Amino acid sequence: MRDVYDAVADPTRRKLLRMLADVEELPLHELTVHFQMGRTAVSKHLAILKDADLVITRRVGRETRYRLNAAPLKEIQDWVSLYEGFWKERIAKLKLLLEEKK
Known part of the structure; x- marks a missing residue:
């Protein structure tokens, strides 16, 4: 396989x-x-x-x-979802940084 x-x-x-x-x-x-x-x-x-x-x-x-x-694509989805928190945190920090520079 x-x-x-x-x-x-x-x-x-x-x-x-x-x-x-x-x-x-x-x-x-x-x-x-x-x-x-x-x-x-x-x-x-x-x-x-x-x-x-x-x-x-x-x-x-x-x-x-x-x-x-x-169904096998679920394995990829599960792996990628581990990084969702990482990206949410980075985007939130970027938003704050951009708002401070206004």
């Missing part, structure tokens, strides 16, 4: 996730038209997302359809 952080590190894979977040599912050929790369390259990116459990596939005849599984 691939690391979820590694899977979302690439901009192409983040774009694929974003596209899948907007729809129920899409076949490979509909995803490929949004990239300046071949079907094989897009398929490799989708395989990485699937290894990280971020994408679920379903066969319909000869076609593979892809859909988002957002």
Whole structure:
């Protein structure tokens, strides 16, 4: 199983996730038209997302359809939320500093 952080590190894979977040599912050929790369390259990116459990596939005849599984993204959300207090404090201090300079 691939690391979820590694899977979302690439901009192409983040774009694929974003596209899948907007729809129920899409076949490979509909995803490929949004990239300046071949079907094989897009398929490799989708395989990485699937290894990280971020994408679920379903066969319909000869076609593979892809859909988002957002549950693993919770790990990233939890990690980023640890820094929320840090940024709130910094922004509050910045606001005070800016108000003092008026």
